[in-house]
Amino acid sequence: MATKVEGLLLRQLFEGASFTYTYILADEATKEAVIIDPVLETVERDVTLIKDLGLKVLYGINTHCHADHITGTGKMKQLLPEMKSVISGKSGAKADQHIQHGDVIKFGRHKLEVRSTPGHTDGCVTYVLNDGVMCFTGDALLIRGCGRTDFQQGDPSLLYDSVHKEVFSLPDNCIVYPAHDYKGLMSSTVLEEKTLNPRLTKSKEEFVELMNNLGLPYPKQIDKALPMNLVCGIQD
Ligand SMILES: N[C@@H](CCC(=O)N[C@@H](CSS)C(=O)NCC(=O)O)C(=O)O
Numbered sequence: 053m054a055t056k057v058e059g060l061l062l063r064q065l066f067e068g069a070s071f072t073y074t075y076i077l078a079d080e081a082t083k084e085a086v087i088i089d090p091v092l093e094t095v096e097r098d099v100t101l102i103k104d105l106g107l108k109v110l111y112g113i114n115t116h117c118h119a120d121h122i123t124g125t126g127k128m129k130q131l132l133p134e135m136k137s138v139i140s141g142k143s144g145a146k147a148d149q150h151i152q153h154g155d156v157i158k159f160g161r162h163k164l165e166v167r168s169t170p171g172h173t174d175g176c177v178t179y180v181l182n183d184g185v186m187c188f189t190g191d192a193l194l195i196r197g198c199g200r201t202d203f204q205q206g207d208p209s210l211l212y213d214s215v216h217k218e219v220f221s222l223p224d225n226c227i228v229y230p231a232h233d234y235k236g237l238m239s240s241t242v243l244e245e246k247t248l249n250p251r252l253t254k255s256k257e258e259f260v261e262l263m264n265n266l267g268l269p270y271p272k273q274i275d276k277a278l279p280m281n282l283v284c285g286i287q288d
């Protein structure tokens with residue numbers, strides 16, 4: 053979706069093994085930047101791009117403690133020493149900075165508001181840019197889907213409430229950028245998901261029943277990724 057926000061540089065990057073989207077957001081004037089959900093395997097690619105564009109990354113931000121891949125924030129801190137890693141306090145994971153609902157992360161003239169959206173995991177948050185222009189929903193809301201709720205304190209009833217209260221209350225034209233898409237769909241809007249999401253347009257009772265019976269295979273990397281992500285992707 054090619055929506056241009058004045059003074060904002062936005063790059064959506066893809067990691068093919070885990071189907072993860074990483075986002076770089078920067079103030080075009082000051083070059084202050086953040087990176088959301090970098091993946092260990094693509095850190096060098098992302099750092100090269102950051103350097104090519106002359107960006108100063110202030111924060112390496114995770115939407116949650118990922119189960120399917122190792123976060124790139126730990127390795128990225130070694131390559132970009134001025135960058136601070138960020139994750140919610142409720143995630144239980146180590147980081148330089150723990151954020152919670154209502155916090156605001158600033159870079160140049162832009163800001164990301166933190167909204168707590170638990171249910172896929174306890175510590176999931178959604179980051180909302182500039183009062184609702186776009187949102188980065190992690191695995192809470194996926195395009196025409198949502199994060200699974202069968203591990204990591206998953207709770208379908210809580211996820212349903214989180215998405216309805218904290219994401220569907222955003223403007224209809226707010227662009228939704230998820231942490232993953234398994235079909236190559238890159239973005240959506242709040243209106244599309246409010247009206248077309250096959251899971252979240254159901255009643256809460258139907259949603260809970262559906263989520264409790266998805267029967268998905270466990271992520272291949274989960275046993276390695278979770279302990280690593282609890283220490284920001286780096287072994288102490
Ligand atoms: N096959 C993948 C894992 C796929 C998966 O479980 N994705 C998660 C998000 S990553 S925690 C999910 O919530 N999926 C929801 C869905 O409906 O698919 C692997 O082995 O890594």
Ligand SMILES: [Fe+2]
Nearest residue numbers: 118119191199
């Ligand atoms: Fe996840």
